Amino acid sequence: MDTITVRKMPFEFPDEIDPVIFEGNHKQSFGFIAGSLLLPHLEPYLIRSMKAAEEHVTDPKILDGLKRFAAQEGQHYRMHMKFNATVRRSGFPGLDALEKELSDDYHRFSETKSLRFNLAYAEGFEALTMNAIKQMMEPDGFGEDLPVFMQMIEWHFVEELEHRTVAFDVYDHVCGGYFYRLFVGIWAQWHFTRWIRRATAYMLKMNPPPKGNAKTAVENGMTQPPARASIRDQISAVWRIYLPSYTPHSVTIAPGIDRLARKYTAMAIKTS
């Protein structure tokens, strides 16, 4: 897990998909989809922030990490756009307005906020998601015979773990400062999780769970959402990212994730 491999993946999605991707679980299904809808707005913003930082980076190792981070995120959001187009064909016209609001926010941040703010936002996002991914995926990923959208998520999450130190290092190298990173990071986490909650609530309103115990049909092949760690484990994992001593360099990744990284490298159309 010490190398950052850029993989171009061959995933293709059906024309239409039942948006209830986890059987009988509208809330988690729409939560996952909202996360996917967020990324083609958020990840290009992260890339813009990294590109703006590039001229200030004098350490060749950090510079190489920055470029690989940007290249991985570029693959991620393009793939999510393909998946999102499939989801959008199943309805939810109000998502347009929600996405426009988000896109406007991120363009405004790039144009009007300081580089320090934008890099602290990036690290706030990366730190929280890296910890959430570890909770969801370790020790061995989501299992065998995954539907294609879950393979996409797994590939994406593996790469998030691969580049887990980059945003932290770039912020530290170019700007630095614990308290600023802490406060902007917490605000960033509120900002993007709030959007996910709003998009999820909208989808639930448009496509509410059936009353009683009726289950929805599943044609997607994934019957259950990824297991979540206990609340206690989640709190202890998330808490550490707010401590002054936190560094993603000391985060260990389970060996099973390395195996997944090799699997997705073998599946890729192209790697660099």
Ligand SMILES: [Fe+2]
């Ligand atoms: Fe990503």
Ligand SMILES: [Fe+2]
């Ligand atoms: Fe990332």
